[in-house]
Amino acid sequence: MSKAFQGRHGRAYLFSNVVNVTQGPIEERLLITGMHTVCDIQCSVCGSVLGWKYESAFEESQKYKEGKFILEKARVVLKRDGDGDGGATDTRVVGGSSHSDEESE
Numbered sequence: 001m002s003k004a005f006q007g008r009h010g011r012a013y014l015f016s017n018v019v020n021v022t023q024g025p026i027e028e029r030l031l032i033t034g035m036h037t038v039c040d041i042q043c044s045v046c047g048s049v050l051g052w053k054y055e056s057a058f059e060e061s062q063k064y065k066e067g068k069f070i071l072e073k074a075r076v077v078l079k080r081d082g083d084g085d086g087g088a089t090d091t092r093v094v095g096g097s098s099h100s101d102e103e104s105e
């Protein structure tokens with residue numbers, strides 16, 4: 001199983017804070033690491049979906065992600081001050097994968 005966060009367009013990154021985003025409705029989403037309560041985050045300028053925020057994790061081992069944000073690399077310009085901060089695993093899969101559900105549009 002991959003050790004990198006994976007977004008729809010490649011690697012994604014975990015952030016403890018992001019700015020200039022608006023949060024979408026909270027929903028439960030089954031990710032590869034288990035069930036999470038998440039909400040999509042959108043650019044407050046152009047409205048494009050940048051990633052999502054973990055509101056809560058059901059699995060004890062995933063609790064460290066609560067309140068943090070996933071940004072998908074292809075969607076944002078990042079200040080690269082570290083290549084993935086912390087050995088997290090998650091995959092957001094679209095297009096008929098059998099091991100994860102994709103709830104967003």
Ligand SMILES: [Zn+2]
Nearest residue numbers: 043045046047
């Ligand atoms: Zn934007």
